[in-house]
Amino acid sequence: MSEGIYLDNNATTMVSPEVVQAMLPFFTEQFGNPSSIHQFGNKVGLAIKAARKQVQKLLGAEHDSEIVFTSCGTESDSTAILSALKAQPERKEIITTVVEHPAILTLCENLEKDGYTVHYLKVDGKGRLDLDAYAKLLTDNVAIVSAMWANNESGTYFPVVEMAEMANAAGVMFHTDAVQAVGKIPMSLKDTKIDMLSVSGHKLHAPKGIGVLYLRRGTRFRPLLRGGHQERGRRAGTENAASIVALGKAAEMAFEHMEHENICVRAMRDRLKEGLLAAIPNCFVTGDPDNCLPNTLNIAFEYIEGEAILLMLNKQGIAASSGSACTSGSLEPSHVMRAMGIPYTAAHGTIRFSLSRYNNMPEIEKVIAAVPPIIAQLRKLSPYWDNVNNAPLEEPEKAFAPAYA
Amino acid sequence: MWDYSEKVQDHFFKPRNAGAVANANATGDVGSLSCGDALRLTLKVNPETDIIEDAGFQTFGCGSAVASSSALTEMVKGMTVDQALKISNQDIADYLDGLPPEKMHCSVMGREALQAAVANYRGEEWKDDHEEGALICKCFAVDAVLIEETIRANHLSTVEEVTFYTKAGGGCSACFEGIEEILNKIMLERDEEEVVAPPPEPVKPAKAPLTNLQRMRRIEHTLEAIRPQLQADRGDIELVEVDFDKKIAFVNLSGACSGCQMAAATLGGVQQRVMEDLGEFIRVLPATEMGKF
Ligand SMILES: Cc1ncc(COP(=O)(O)O)c(C=O)c1O
Numbered sequence: 001m002s003e004g005i006y007l008d009n010n011a012t013t014m015v016s017p018e019v020v021q022a023m024l025p026f027f028t029e030q031f032g033n034p035s036s037i038h039q040f041g042n043k044v045g046l047a048i049k050a051a052r053k054q055v056q057k058l059l060g061a062e063h064d065s066e067i068v069f070t071s072c073g074t075e076s077d078s079t080a081i082l083s084a085l086k087a088q089p090e091r092k093e094i095i096t097t098v099v100e101h102p103a104i105l106t107l108c109e110n111l112e113k114d115g116y117t118v119h120y121l122k123v124d125g126k127g128r129l130d131l132d133a134y135a136k137l138l139t140d141n142v143a144i145v146s147a148m149w150a151n152n153e154s155g156t157y158f159p160v161v162e163m164a165e166m167a168n169a170a171g172v173m174f175h176t177d178a179v180q181a182v183g184k185i186p187m188s189l190k191d192t193k194i195d196m197l198s199v200s201g202h203k204l205h206a207p208k209g210i211g212v213l214y215l216r217r218g219t220r221f222r223p224l225l226r227g228g229h230q231e232r233g234r235r236a237g238t239e240n241a242a243s244i245v246a247l248g249k250a251a252e253m254a255f256e257h258m259e260h261e262n263i264c265v266r267a268m269r270d271r272l273k274e275g276l277l278a279a280i281p282n283c284f285v286t287g288d289p290d291n292c293l294p295n296t297l298n299i300a301f302e303y304i305e306g307e308a309i310l311l312m313l314n315k316q317g318i319a320a321s322s323g324s325a326c327t328s329g330s331l332e333p334s335h336v337m338r339a340m341g342i343p344y345t346a347a348h349g350t351i352r353f354s355l356s357r358y359n360n361m362p363e364i365e366k367v368i369a370a371v372p373p374i375i376a377q378l379r380k381l382s383p384y385w386d387n388v389n390n391a392p393l394e395e396p397e398k399a400f401a402p403a404y405a
Numbered sequence: 406m407w408d409y410s411e412k413v414q415d416h417f418f419k420p421r422n423a424g425a426v427a428n429a430n431a432t433g434d435v436g437s438l439s440c441g442d443a444l445r446l447t448l449k450v451n452p453e454t455d456i457i458e459d460a461g462f463q464t465f466g467c468g469s470a471v472a473s474s475s476a477l478t479e480m481v482k483g484m485t486v487d488q489a490l491k492i493s494n495q496d497i498a499d500y501l502d503g504l505p506p507e508k509m510h511c512s513v514m515g516r517e518a519l520q521a522a523v524a525n526y527r528g529e530e531w532k533d534d535h536e537e538g539a540l541i542c543k544c545f546a547v548d549a550v551l552i553e554e555t556i557r558a559n560h561l562s563t564v565e566e567v568t569f570y571t572k573a574g575g576g577c578s579a580c581f582e583g584i585e586e587i588l589n590k591i592m593l594e595r596d597e598e599e600v601v602a603p604p605p606e607p608v609k610p611a612k613a614p615l616t617n618l619q620r621m622r623r624i625e626h627t628l629e630a631i632r633p634q635l636q637a638d639r640g641d642i643e644l645v646e647v648d649f650d651k652k653i654a655f656v657n658l659s660g661a662c663s664g665c666q667m668a669a670a671t672l673g674g675v676q677q678r679v680m681e682d683l684g685e686f687i688r689v690l691p692a693t694e695m696g697k698f
Contacts, residue, residue, distance in 0.1 A: 304465065307467035308471060311414075311418075311468045315418070324467065348465070380423065380424070381423050381462075383443060383464070383465055401434070402434040402443045402444070402445070
């Protein structure tokens, strides 16, 4: 493994060595098409079947046939929403939230252009939904509700199990983008009313380019890709056998490490949080820290900008990510931070540290030592900072009020 | 992350003139609403000579915002106020060996801070006339506001026209959907206006579309400009044929250039230059490939 401290696991994860081992034979020996009957492919079908079972177990699904392999989380999201619209042409509305991943939001914005009505549920300062407002929107016009299980930036959970119950009672389909949650927290989908759920392999130590759509038995469905009979005709295209096997192995390992994730990884995250908050003035945790993924910590460092922080962290071998406009190329600070009403001067300085079971406590201590001087150095350059008193200017937003272009 | 030049990294990690200048008599505070960056530039100007004796910056912004501010302060020191006002944002970017297109606005902010500081020094009020929108075309760094204004001013109605006037869409064409959206929006408004008012007098395009002969001449002109560089490396380039339907220019690379490892890289650079000068997409390939198309 390369040197350096990798705390950007919500962006993507390292493929576990065991997972790499498991997938290799499917490039070299068992490279045949699983639909063929000769010796080059006869084990592939069985391997895919085993992988389906491993994923079923991680999700707590009732049947293995509810697992449909796709090419990524984005494909699963698109398939779910477009299928619901196609299967129920009389329903022209969608309910989702303002803080979804672009895989949902960009699709929904595009559907609005095609004449669909999309209701975007707002969040409060901690990233929480108003379920009364949600209940009022659940009508016969709604084709599908899509709400993420855990937010990729803040880690905050939505009460998707409860929301699915409410949708079900109103006769509305429910989808959740659980790309960040799967593998990090226990799930038992068979005990919920969730109809569809998206998974992405590369967030749980499988490779990029493999995903899953969980499709509850009996849910009305229209495929996105039509063609061969693969995945029971629900997702045509020759199976990405090596990656499917990899995702199966990764699911098995995530299941085995579930306790570790929720005890040890959480303990490292909590230590990082305490360490940074104690050492650095004028910073705060965004989202709802009491109701969030065990591996995620998002801190807003006020009066400085995230990309600058990341560049300095990177120089010390520490990898994280930022909600700052300047890192994304979109010229807009993170829509998640803005939706929570975080002011510009803090939203630009948000840094997300996302851990995995491959981190260790000494790494966390190194980060706790490395960050405070970086923040101090950048604040020295900031027009909002008073270097004499080493504090923000009094009424910083008035003391420095630039002419905005 | 971003592909920052060594110069940008150097100015970011070792910023020059950070902090406010003592006894400053000129201050410019500006920000870019689109990205939230902000900059305070302080100058000490000698009132006798108008020479900028010292400059300092405080920046709330990303790597290239800090680097642009640092570069700007280095550039203006020792200049007269009038000389400094001639600095364009491109000059700042050039000083740093270039900025990624998404980051050009950081250099714009630097130039504006300078204007604001000079206005402050002269006791004038600085008003910003520059509006910035979402970046649509990343190949040529064209934003939504410029596209909108150009469409309105010239009454454009197709993507090709927009490309012709603004260059947007002339590179990889990934932004066609974005341009079409802006066009549709404006054309809808136009329809509504036309119900109440007679259609406005069509404005003559500033430049008529180029003929193939004119385009051919432009390409040759660009190649002429590049030749001295290649000749310095004992190579040469010659235009052989242009297929405007397929948008390909075929060239002969000769001397040290032909067969050299760098040929492909050289052609890539040539293509970029030709595209920029021509304002439209064109591929540049070796003449040996001619039979294949
Ligand atoms: C919440 C969420 N949904 C969807 C995706 C997209 O997944 P993929 O990269 O597999 O398409 C991501 C990953 O960036 C994500 O964090």
